[in-house]
Amino acid sequence: MIFICIRWVFFVIKCGFLYDKIFCRVLLFELLFLILQKNFNSLTINIKKNMVNYKDLGLVNTKEMFKRAIAGKYAIAAFNFNNMEQMQAIVQAAVETKSPVILQVSSGARKYANQTLLRYMAQGAVEYAKELGCANPEIVLHLDHGDSFELCKSCIDMGFSSVMIDGSHFSYEENIALTKKVVEYAHQFDVTVEGELGVLAGVEDDVVAEHHTYTQPSEVVDFVSRTGVDSLAISIGTSHGANKFTPAQCTRDANGILIPPPLRFDILEEIEKEIPGFPIVLHGSSSVPQELVAEINQYGGKLVDSIGIPEEQLRKAAASAVCKINIDSDGRLAMTAAVRKVFVESPGEFDPRKYLGPARDTLKALYKKKLENVLGSAGKLA
DSSP: OHHHHHHHHHHHHHTTSOOOHHHHHHHHHHHHHHHHHHHHHHHHHHHHHHOOOGGGGTOOOSHHHHHHHHHHTOOEEEEEOOSHHHHHHHHHHHHHHTOOEEEEEEHHHHHHHOHHHHHHHHHHHHHHHHHTTOSSOOEEEEEEEEOSHHHHHHHHHTTOSEEEEOOTTSOHHHHHHHHHHHHHHHGGGTOEEEEEESBOOEEETTEEESSOBOOOHHHHHHHHHHHOOSEEEEOSSOOSSSBOSOGGGOEEOTTOOEEOOOOOHHHHHHHHHHSTTOOEEEOSOOOOOHHHHHHHHHTTOOOOSOBOOOHHHHHHHHTTTEEEEEEOHHHHHHHHHHHHHHHHHOTTOOOHHHHHHHHHHHHHHHHHHIIIIISOOTTOOO
């Protein structure tokens, strides 16, 4: 098309209809501009057609629910999921307790479940909640520990309503630059962004760190203002995985049970003073219930010195500006305990529904307890 127009202009010149060379050039550039603009608009339309807007899936972002959580002194649960049974348990627990909830997906879970299936699972979660009797569910689909701009962009384009960009493994300035880049892209589509300052120890899917680094309160104002993030994950002593602390870091009670070190609430208080009312996030906040650890070991497991964050400390955090608390390992423990029990008590069972069903029910009971007794979000739907 471009070449045809150029040849047409030169033909007109040659025929003597246009004599002014400057006018010819202006006309040529105008024609080229119009053609390129048309092609660009078509490309933009195609890009928008290929994007999935989370609002079309019935999802919400975290803005309003975080505001209410801070004002109401409770926290929103972010439960990780990889499959249908986990999603069912999360939605059932949220509906039965009338709680807003965050469906959280790690990079590893996205690879495992497939990004396209996750999109429809999230949409299905909203419709499932309505089917269970919740007229207006508040469900967020959130990327946990995104480690690159490309991953965050891909999730946004596929219908996620919230993403976390974890630049904590970079230098401070690199973390700011990466986080800001994600924020600028996400905010075009009203997607909320969580950043991170400080490093949590432990293992969670692709996230591995041997040592933790506490968040420096002196950095939070600069980080938040320069990046434009909507929430901030901090490090005050929580840790990823089911073995959050070594025995050397803990004490033992009279029964020999490990007692973990307390969270650094002094750091949290300093951060709240620096950025009052700003949404704070805690990662690595599974409590690792000892009854689940015992049940797993009873039925053939070998979990040694597994210890988590005491629930009373999580409740204290939820009453502050901490408005999102991540829970993953507890769900894994609940499902594993239920599955192992079925395999031992019914060794001839081979129908997946006979062991995944009990696993789902155990998981739902755990999540309901978290929502009602730990995070305080029960009854907090808008």
